[in-house]
Amino acid sequence: MFEVQEINAEHKDLIHDVAYDFYGQRMATCSSDQYVKVCLMTSVTDVKFGPKTQGLILATCSADGIIRIYEAPDVMNLSQWTLQHEVQCKPSCSCLSWNPSFSKIHPPMLAVGCDDTSAATGGKVFIYEFSENSRRWTKIETISSITEPVHDLAFSPNLGRSYHVLAIATKDVRILNLTPVNDNNSIQSGITKLDVQTAAQFEDHLSTVWRVCWNITGTILASSGDDGYVRMFKMNYINSWKSVAALKGDGSKLLSNENYQSSVGSSAGLPTPPISQTARYIKLGAISQPREVPWH
Amino acid sequence: MATFNVSQDGPVNALALNRDNTQIAIGGRNVFKVYSIEEESFKEICNLRASKSNLNLSFSCNDVAWSSTDDHYLATAATNGHVCVWNLTKMGKAMQEQDYQEHKRTVNKVNFHASEPNKLISGSQDGTMRYFDIRCKNAVAIFYSNTESVRDVQFSPHIPHTFAAVSENGSVQIWDVRKSDKCQQQFTAHSGPVFACDWHPESPWLATASRDKTIKVWDLSNKPTLEYTIHTIASIGHVKWRPQRKYHIASCALVVDCSINIWDVRRPYIPFAQFNEHKDVASGVVWRGDPQVFLSSGRDCTLYQHSFSDASRPANKANPQGVSINNKGDVIYTYRISTNNTFTKPTGLIRKSSNTVSNDQFHQATSAMLLFQTMLYQDTNCFYALATNYMLSGRSFSEMCEHNAAVAKDFGKSNVCVIWRIIKTMYSEEFYEPTINHSYGEKYCFKMQGMNFPNDYSNDDQRSKVGDNCVQKLNAGDDSGNLDTDIIDHVPSFCNFSAYNNFKFGLPKGDFSFGENELDIELDALSIDFRNSLQNSQHLGQQQQDWTLPNEAFNLRHEILDRSPPPENFSSHYSPDINDECQQPLSQFEDQVPNLVSISKPLEKVHWDPSNIVVDALKYHATMGDIQTAACVLTVLGERRKSLKTLDESTQEHWLLGYIELLNRYKLWNIATEIIKLSWLPSVSQLNQQSTRINTNCSQCAKPLQRIGWLCDRCHSSEYALCSICHQVVKGLYAWCQGCSHGGHLEHMQDWINKHKVCPTGCGHACEYR
Known part of the structure; x- marks a missing residue:
């Protein structure tokens, strides 16, 4: 069940992203009205803090296809961030995500997505890993199955999984399982080999998907798309992903899973129980929305 | 219209279009050329730098202007203070018709009057503006800005004789060319040097661009009022309004940003369009009279014509x-x-990004x-409740398991409850044994942890160890019926998990059966997979529990008397219950004999280690996001986790860290600390050994307290560390306000702050405890 509440963020321009803080009590928005402002040489398209296990570290990716990793050597002086690494990726990087795993068996990992529109340039999602031996970031995987522009991607919080789950917002919602393969080759070279499996692919939005976001335990994925819905997906106990809810705030019909039949493309192919067993969301009320009010 | 370019020998500082927008003049340090603009390229018409004779220092151009009344005249502003007028109809040295050497310093700008022929104005670093008639040898008027250097001068397209001048101290001046003694208007526009200005072609607006990284639009119809402000990422060197688009303005940066941005002044945060062709900063922009085409010069030694169709739209990428x-x-x-309220209904066809809005939107x-x-706070509440109610240390293993199972059940997590019960069954004290290669007898030398049982027990000690534990088990989980339903409820959900399948189907059943076994089927199946000997004794214990009770009631005394074998007859402390059982059938329960025969069978050991299944189960929970169960079970298992050989330390660490992270998110710091404290992994237990030092100062003399405790060496007193409420020395947790530094016992302060807002000492400070 969800109760809808509208918040006036008082931004003067489009809001591009929103995030909760660690404790889930405050939220931050970033908008092109420059209230969260990053001034760098090229047009930086995404910036993310690294997992806290790695100290104060942040990564940016930019339209010119360079991933830059900065580190604040002194926690008391946050105005100083020194450039640690520069990795040349494909042009028009649009988004990146740190792998948040706490486990020391998982070396630092980044996923980068590109939003260039030509399908000819091949895979749009790249996985980079930091090798402790060479002290360098190396590309360990190109997800060739995704050739449409990627708008957002997010690693699932990994509290205890042996594999990584990556959600990708492209023309649809993809969920990939990345399993590190421990064969002799990877042990010798010190470079992780990943076994990439598409765990699910949801075309529910029927339009461009802009954002994907995980809950804190990595069991629920929320996505938003041009259809104006927030759709939620959940993994059931046999590792297959199901659409569990679609939320829309502007007073139009809110679909709950009972009447909502998703076109689920589950790769697992296992018989699944009725969705209603996994979760239940009911719309409590509609809200009126001042959608015609321009900002000025 | 196409985008094309031509390269030059050196950086281009300025460019100017002729009246018909067919030719372009460019000027730079060693560039001074006129091109005609063709369909797809630039065609050089003349190079005013070509002949050696013309090579004169006065030609290093800062700015170029093309007369809008007479196509033959060009004017240049030079870095050495010269203003030159060029006649394109002449040849050689004669081309340079005038060379005004009046400015003392660099000339930044020259500008022809839009309607009056032959009139030219210049602005210079020396702080003056000079008005020239190109037919005269000297300036006709001199304007002293009385500010610093003048960076730009522009004739107004609306009011004849009026021009605007911007200067390095951030001010804008409006002058009438006929009144050189005093400016018409002056106002401070920016907090830094103003580098450029541009009159709006229709509205009475003036745009100014500054090093303070803003472009401002001023309405000058009355008093200057600020209409719009655009924040940019770099100092802006040039601005130019887009023709026929009231709100659009082009800008190029002086440093850092190589792109040319077209802004909609009403949306000042993101450029409407962006042109990224230049490799270095652009030095000038002119529109070709058409909103779709403009030309730009750059420090990268190029001249570009840009077509609007080739623009990138940053807003669409955001x-x-x-x-x-x-x-x-x-x-x-x-x-x-x-x-526009025409929200596109999702249909199968719409795939492309629909955020490309039309220009007017x-x-x-x-x-x-x-x-x-x-x-649905259930999950959250459940996590919270389980975290706070779980018992992770301090009691015996089976007690903790039973407690945690009950907690899990109370909060609706019956599958977690089953996990705890299974764990208990497999690893509880009476059955658990780290090394398998013991003799049967030795198995009953109980490996006790934290439980003290009387070591000596005689025949009349009814509650033997096994009996005791079994009874306790049954009592604690008294609701064995409950257990039944529980397990039956949740087994289906486990069926799909491979490890659990082994429980049900995978392993062979025992080769004996208990006819009257009241244990439920499921647990039975589990137990049969379990080490036979252990499991048997459990069954016996429970079996006996049921049918010895009436026995006890009626002929117990007799039984005891009858029963002869003293404990030392057994190789170890063999259970008197079993003993009991052995005898009873002989005397009374003949029909139980077949069962009793089977009792000897457990002596054949089957080495079955449950750890693989336990590891699988925990991994399953971790994978499903229920890291709480995995981490808590690991913690409660204590030393027993050593038998989980397939679970490597890094995974254990991963789980613990994951659980600690979650606890921190819910602000359950005490429990997170407990987990850290109970951790067996150095990397985890070290977590709360960092930043453990607190420095305290005496609240009277501010001398750092050296000793442990509150005694100040200077004041020889600890009275300032007394609790503000009970006036006792605080031993234990001391809470204080960071504002007034008064404080006291944690509980006292909590009580006080719940009822009052100000400090209990009466210092008047509104204390905040958060």
Whole structure:
């Protein structure tokens, strides 16, 4: 069940992203009205803090296809961030995500997505890993199955999984399982080999998907798309992903899973129980929305 | 119209179009050329730098202007203070018709009057502006700005004789060319040097660009009023209004930013269009009278014609939506509000990004933010409740398991409850044994942990160890019926998990059966997989529990008397219950004999180690996001986790860290600390050994307290460390306000702050404890 509440963020321009803080009590928005402002040489398209296990570290990716990793050597002086690494990726990087795993068996990992529109340039999602031996970031995987522009991607919080789950917002919602393969080759070279499996692919939005976001335990994925819905997906106990809810705030019909039949493309192919067993969301009320009010 | 360019020998500082927008003049340090603009290229018409004779220092151009009344005249502003007028109809040295050497310093700008022929104005670093008639040898008027250097001068297209001048101290002056003694208007526009200005072609607006990284639009119809401000990422060197588009203005930066941005002044945060052709900063922009085409010069030694169709639109790349979920499961969602209200219904056809809005809607970008507050707090509450109620240390293993199972059941997590019970069954004290290669007898030398049982027991000691434990088990989980339903309820959900399948189907059943076994089928199946000997004794214990009770009631005394074998007859402390059982059938329960025969069988050991299944189960929970169960079971297992050989330390660490992270998110710091404290992994237990030092100062003399405790060496007193409420020395937790530094016992302060707002000492400070 969800109760809808509208918040006036008082931004003067489009809001591009929103995030909760660690404790889930405050939220931050970033908008092109420059209230969260990053001034760098090229047009930086995404910036993310690294997992806290790695100290104060942040990564940016930019339209010119360079991933830059900065580190604040002194926690008391946050105005100083020194450039640690520069990795040349494909042009028009649009988004990146740190792998948040706490486990020391998982070396630092980044996923980068590109939003260039030509399908000819091949895979749009790249996985980079930091090798402790060479002290360098190396590309360990190109997800060739995704050739449409990627708008957002997010690693699932990994509290205890042996594999990584990556959600990708492209023309649809993809969920990939990345399993590190421990064969002799990877042990010798010190470079992780990943076994990439598409765990699910949801075309529910029927339009461009802009954002994907995980809950804190990595069991629920929320996505938003041009259809104006927030759709939620959940993994059931046999590792297959199901659409569990679609939320829309502007007073139009809110679909709950009972009447909502998703076109689920589950790769697992296992018989699944009725969705209603996994979760239940009911719309409590509609809200009126001042959608015609321009900002000025 | 196409985008094309031509390269030069050196950086180009300025460019100017002729009246018909067919030819372009460019000037730089060693460049001074005129090109005609063809369909697809530039064609050089003349190079005023070609002949050696013309090579004169006065030609290093800062600016170029083309007369808008007479196509033959060009004017240049030179870095050495010269203003030159060029006649394109002449040849050689004669081309340079005038060379005014009046400015003392660099000339920054020259500008022809739009309607009056032959009139020219210049602005210089020396702080003056000079008005020239190109037919005269000297300036006709001199304007002293009385400010610093003049960076730009522009004739107004609206009011004849009026021009605007901007200067390095951030001020704008409006002059009438006929009144050189005093400016008409002056106002401070920017906090830094103003580098450029441009009159709006229709409205009475003046745009100014500055090093303070803003472009400002002023309405000068009355008193100068600020209409719009555009924040840019770099100092702006040039601005130019876009023709026929009231709100659009082009800008190029002086440093850092190589792109040319076209802004909609009503949406000042993101450029409407962006041109990224230049490799270095652009030095000038001119529109070809058409809103779709403009030319630009750059420090990268190029001259470009840009077509608007080749622009990049940064706003289209920016993500218009955002989603986030917090630890309670609330979803926050921001999205672009579509302004035209024709929201595209999702159909199978619409795939392309639909945020390409038409130009007149560009400025109406606005977002809405919605908070979906979940009403399903069950998961969160459950996590919270389990975290706070679980017992992780301090009691015996089976007690903790039983307690935790009950807690899990109370909060609706019956599958977790089953896990705890299974763990208990497999590893509890009476059955658990780290090394398998013991003799049967030795198995009953109980490996006790934290439980003290009387070591000597005689025949009349009814509650033997095994009996005791079994009874306790049954009592604690007294509801064995409950257990039944529990397990039956949840077994289906386990069936799909391979490890659990082994429990049910995978392994052979025992080769004996208990006819009257009241244990439920499921647990039975589990137990049969378990080490036979252990499991047998359990069954016996429980079996006996049921049918010895009436026995006890009626002929117990007799039984005891009858029963002869003293404990030392057994190789170890063999259970008197079993003993009991052995005898009873002989005397009375003949029909039980077949069962009793089977009792000897457990002596054949089957080495079955449950750890693989336990590891699988824990991994399953971890994978499903229920890291709480995995981490807590590991913690409660204590030393027993050593038998989980397939679970490597890094995974254990991963789980613990994951659970600690979650606890921190819910602000359950005490429990997180408990987990850290109970941790067996150095990397985890070290977590709370960092930053453990607190420095304290005496609250009277501010001398750092050296000793442990509150005694100040200077004041020889600890009275300032007394609790403000009970006036006793605080031993233990001392809470104090960071504002007034008064404080006291944690509980006292809590009580006080719940009822009052100000400090208990009466210092008047409104204390804040957060």
